[in-house]
Amino acid sequence: MKSYLEEQQEQMLKMLEQLVNIDSGSYDKEGVDKIGAVMKQYYQDIDFEVEEVKQAESGNHLIVRKKNVDPSKPTILILTHMDTVFEKGTARERPFSIKGNRAYGPGVIDMKASLVSVYYAINALLENEKESVGQVEILLTSDEEIGSQTSRELIEKHARNKKFALVMEPARKNGAIVSARRGKGLYTLEVIGKAAHSGIEPEKGRSAIEELAYKIIQLYDITDEEEGIHVNVGLIEGGTSVNTVSDHATAQVDVRFRTQEQAEEIKEQIATIMASTEVDGTKVNMKGDINRPPMEKTEQTEKLLRIIKRVGDDLDIFIKDTETGGGSDASFTSVLGIPTVDGLGPVGGRAHRESEYLELDSFIPRTLLLAHVIDELAKS
Structure with missing residues (x-):
């Protein structure tokens, strides 16, 4: 899978550029739905089923799983969101750019890089004929940045029959994943x-x-x-x-x-x-x-963390975990008792600011980590 992802690096960056250059602020339904249309086409191209959950004012949510898989079968829920905090017109004013080892642009790390990462992790599994892709259900929601007002019920509904929840907020600046949130x-x-x-x-x-x-x-x-x-x-x-x-x-x-x-x-x-x-x-x-609600670090979370850290060790990716005060959709799955880990996206920083960035050298390693974690969890 590593070789495959390294070969796809240029395409990953092209996809990221495409997404970053589409405004998708939480209150911009048209923009969020453009992101949704792009992602829907990408997943349909690899024979995945995409269900749209229509919304009157905010963007539509997407539910993604492998075609011809019984909806009750997936055991791994992956949470992503398509909205950003930036106003319409921001992408035109400061479009996607690369300077040195960093990529810049509105929403580049929170969380458009993660949208790309999840998609290519799934592709890597497909390329290597891993049956674990049938264990995955992906939610792409439209209003995380404004409190998940319309998506919380959807998240809770799809979390209830899952064994694990993986949340794709960016990793901390030092690469740590998130095991607890206030x-x-x-x-x-x-x-x-x-x-x-x-x-x-x-x-x-x-x-x-x-x-x-x-x-x-x-x-x-x-x-x-x-x-x-x-x-x-x-x-x-x-x-x-x-x-x-x-x-x-x-x-x-x-x-x-x-x-x-x-x-x-x-x-x-x-x-x-x-x-x-x-x-x-x-x-x-x-x-x-x-x-x-708080995302509390439970005994079940600890077991999930041990699996992720073991996978990281096998890939020579050192993983540590941390607590953060910021909120995310991880709280909604955690409070239901679903073992949940957050911060599984690529590494970056300054989210919600003009200087928001993605560390490019984390893009492939974090995507590879996600693919192997999915494959390992599917065996559990």
Whole structure:
């Protein structure tokens, strides 16, 4: 398989260039569907079946498996996504390019390189007549970057009868794969006060901003760095003028945590904080919820990691694993008890930024690793 992939390197880069030069921001349905159409054709060309799950506003999702395989038979779920964080027109402004050992362009590492990697890993297995390709089901979703609002149910549905889930977010900069991710909650805190002129009759006012300040301090007190719990108030807004006691203020709150047990405790703490006010006459309302469960490192995960690391050793690819605070679809499969490993894509960095890049010398080794991992897991 290594020889085959080395022979295909130029074609892999051409495919990557094609994908990167198509805008596919999460809110750009037309662009995401263009990526979907390209990927659908690639898989149909190798005799794979592609089912489209239509969406009204976001891009359509794709379900891919080998033709004539009973849908209940695949034991390995591979998760990828076609959307990026970049606005329409970005690909024209800074198209795919190569400088030294790095490839650049919008979404090049998160995760268009992984779309190519999965496709060529499947091709490598086919080229070597490996029956393991029949054990694989691939989801290409359209809204991972905005919280998987329409794809979560699909992911959970297709994960339930699988033995393993492989998630193709990029590897860390040092090549590590991801064995644990913190869960995530998003909340909007709204405070209603009473307006008054701050110079003429301030005593008649009830400051929403003042109450918001108290609430922000109380929310930050939930943070426990040692336990992996972190609260961040990233956006605040309020008031109408500098000489008016504010009657309205809002804050956007991001919460991260390591375990599902912590999530329940955080919910209780937030409810307690919102049960009373410090500024008489103000009202508070907290909307939102936990939108990504944590990906916890379980005993089953450890067994999957040992297989991947053993395969890596056989290929002279040293694999280590790490925890990260960022979210991904790996959380949805992990919380169902499916052994899940993330970060199996190629190596790169600066995702979501103009300088996002792929380390070119990782492209073939990581694709080869994926192909051999699939083949090994199919035997389990």
